[in-house]
Amino acid sequence: MAGLGAFVRRLFSTDDAGISVPAMDGVFKPDNRLEEAERLVSLPAIDNLVSSPAGLFCGSGNTLFRLDLGGAIALPVAIAEFAAPISFVASALDGRLAVGIEGEGLQTGQQGAWKRVDLPGDVASCLTAGVFAADGSLYVCVGSRRHPARDWKRDLMEGGSSGMVLAIDSAEGSHRELAAGLAFPNGAVMLGNGHLAVSESWRHRIVAIDPKSPLPVAMLEDLPAYPSRLSPASRGGFWMALFAPRRQLFELVLREDDYRREMMATIDPGEWIGPELAGSARPDQPLSQGSVRQMGVLKPWAPSRSYGLVARCDGSGLPRESWHSRADGSMHGITSVCEHGGSVYAASRGSGTLLRLPDATSGEARHD
Amino acid sequence: MTDPHATDIVQFRKATKAFAGNAAVRDVDFTLRQGEVHALLGENGAGKSTLTKVLAGLYPLTSGEMLIDGKPVNFSSPGDAMKHGIAMVFQETNLIPSMNVAQNIFLGEESFFNRLRGVNIKAQQHLQRLNFHVEPTALVSTLGAAKKQMVEIARAVHHNARIFIFDEPTATLTPEEKQHFFALVERLKGEGASIVFISHALEEALSIADRISVLRDGALIVTDEARNLTREKIVQAMVGRQLTDALYGDAAKRVARAPGEKVLALENVSMGKAVRSATLSVFAGQVTGLFGLVGAGRTEMMKIAAGVLKRDFFHGGRITLRGEVVRFRVPRQAVRRGVAYITEDRKLDGLFDTMGIAQNVFLGKLAKGSNPVSVIGLNEARRQSAAWIETMNVRSIGANARVVELSGGNQQKVVIAKSLIQAPSLIIFDEPTRGVDVGAIAEIHQIIERLADAGAAVVVISSYLPEILNLSDRILVARQGRIVEEMTIDEASEEKIMYAAVH
Secondary structure (H helix, E strand, C coil): CHHHHHHHHHHHCCCCCCCCCCCCCHHHCCCCCCCCCEEEEECCCEEEEEEECCEEEEEECCEEEEEECCCCCCEEEEEEECCCCEEEEEECCCCCEEEEECCCEEEEEECCEEEEECCCHHHHCCEEEEEECCCCCEEEEECCCCCCHHHHHHHHHCCCCCEEEEEEECCCCEEEEEEEEECCEEEEEECCCCCEEEEEHHHCEEEEECCCCCCCEEEECCCCEEEEEEEECCCCCEEEEEEEECCHHHHHHHHCHHHHHHHHHHCCHHHCCCCCCCCCCCCCCHHHECCCEECCEECCCCCCCCCEEEEEECCCCCEEEEEEECCCCCCCCEEEEEEECCEEEEEECCCCEEEECCCCCCCCCCCC | CCCCCCCEEEEEEEEEEEECCEEEEEEEEEEEECCCEEEEECCCCCCHHHHHHHHCCCCCCCEEEEEECCEEECCCCHHHHHHCCEEEECCCCCCCCCCEHHHHHCCCCCCCCCCHHHHHHHHHHHHHHCCCCCCCCCEHHHCCHHHHHHHHHHHHHHCCCCEEEEECCCCCCCHHHHHHHHHHHHHHHHCCCEEEEECCCHHHHHHHCCEEEEEECCEEEEEEEHHHCCHHHHHHHHHCCCCCCHHHCCHHHCCCCCCCCEEEEEEEEEECCCEEEEEEEEECCEEEEEEECCCCCHHHHHHHHCCCCCCCCCCCCEEEECCEEECCCCHHHHHHCCEEEECCCHHHHHCCCCCEHHHHHHHHHHHHCCCCCCCCCHHHHHHHHHHHHHHCCCCCCCCCCEHHHCCHHHHHHHHHHHHHCCCCCEEEEECCCCCCCHHHHHHHHHHHHHHHHCCCEEEEEECCHHHHHHHCCEEEEEECCEEEEEEECCCCCHHHHHHHHHC
16 A cells, blocks of 8 residues: 555656666766876875874875875875774864774874773774864764765665764763764864754765754755765865766666665675666676767766765855766775865775865865 | 859848837848858848848848849738749748648649549659658648658649748757758759748758858848858857847856755756756856757746746656746746746736836735735835835836836836746746847946845846847757756856857
């Protein structure tokens, strides 16, 4: 009976008249600037850039790196090694760092003086992002309470909305829940009014959370890609990394419950139809045939599973400018973008490359 | 290729055709040679159709002369032109769909008693002579567009036509049908017929025409052998007007407004064959220019957004208004959600021309009103209408003057006021300055600019490139029912926009 109801709703609802995704136009008009960005360092699992008074930090696998940008070439300097992969890094104004460790929870402190913050097991395995407020308090995004961070695709396919935002008191080692029921919160930044902007990946939106109120308010909705980490912009507003594009095929798979369940039950997760961090030249990907590649040439407008996208938003959350690496590029899976020392850096997780964005801070932006 | 010294069977000398004082064709010297395919190119409103309609006897010339076989002629009807062997094949053919092919070919020549078999055999012989593969007994309604054109041509040949005029013949044809059509043109040419071919598709013109003429603003800009022309040269000739016109300023010096919130989004919206998977966004605080040639589906796209037309029910895509999915059944629903569509045909859709200005303006307010039994004070209605008449600077003898007595520009201002009284947040202007005098054009442009400055989302559909370039903060180009290009004002130029619209 429920199935019949869903069928009738699908037939007559205005919402389900077809499968479509928002257009990449206007501010999101594609260009090639991310592909042409200066490539500084190659780190296979580079993730979560964070600017601190002590330098630019990033996680890559189990290792926390400081990126030495002073010389002729950029050098990653390993400063700490953890027992499991790093899922996020955050930095406070006083130089303190917070590092999320997959399955292990949260560590705060500095080089050589780490302190573990105890968190419940279902929360500790998927810490996706964190941000320090001006008063030193720490907010942490928990992407999912059901799956570890590395299993993000499964959370998407299961329609996960078990994510939450926690306020951590690192001195006392306590935490409190700020917001719950979020669909994979994956990035956070403090706004000028003391509110917290959080990216909800699976709902393709940015929400504002008042630390005094549990109800998130949508700031920016219906993004053309899955948003990831956020970081403050010196011109006001924030930077937004978007790690994978929305495609009609993914939306179809996410809508067709039986198909998706069978796919998850019978096929290896690496082969699932869904967003990816990096492109694949493998011929067994269904999209490799016809619509993506023709006569050996990859069409830039093809509906690829991966994409590179960075956007700068103003204080009200409106996107103002964007940088792209299209289907024929390789700087895909941008999971983090960060302003440091007058330049803007982006981490392409898909290609394992640290990028310096052109025209990101100098002069006026195209749409300002 | 035709012999350059071949006989000119049609000559226009200083031909001018004016409608109510506005010259649609000005001082055109045009020649058509025996056995040539002559392509006529130009933007919408360049005068191509007018020139050919004069040749086909639909309009008389205002001044200048037309010579057929060197002798001056003045056709009073299309029948006159037919007697001289001139036949025009329109986009929408003039066949009777409920009759069969043979009956259509011999229409008007029926005897008192007709033997169908005899008519069919005669038609078959005629079609075979032309090498047209059309079944004479087939109902015309069952034929495709190309076959219908064949029947129309067969009918013209039967009436001894030797000059064929094709107005946008390939616009409605499938690629396969186009090949049929080109073969047909070659065959007609081989039989010594002369062909005038109006098209927007430059590649087609370059490939099948012997000579090409480009018209712009009613004047003949260039006539040359097709082999001497390139796509770039033609586009330049089509749009190469001087941008020094004070009205349109210098588009290159403009700075685009920053986009605000996304107000309207069309995602893969389809409606029959007119709109095919159109995807576009419109942002607040900006003017979004929508350019396209006739038949590109731009008006239809916006009419769908405004509830005037409805997208396909199945697989018709998605329309969102401020993030909310909508499918308006009637325009009133859109009006109440702050969408105003200002029509391109004000006489048909925009006004009640025998009513007064104030009444027309206030009708807009009534359309937005939510309470069907509310009582409206006459004074309030007068006051609101008068305020808008003053804001829009509608020049008339009084607020009760009938709209039909106003000039085109003032009528257009009334149509705009009728929509703006609804306080819309998304305003779609469809050809806002068509048939409007120069003074009113500047005022209408100012209104559009002010609306965008005040934060409204504005869409301007226009076929006139300087208008698009001068008003828009971002430009979308439509072709064949979809958006094919988006340009910022920094990268847009007349040539680039036209190139996107025709390729």
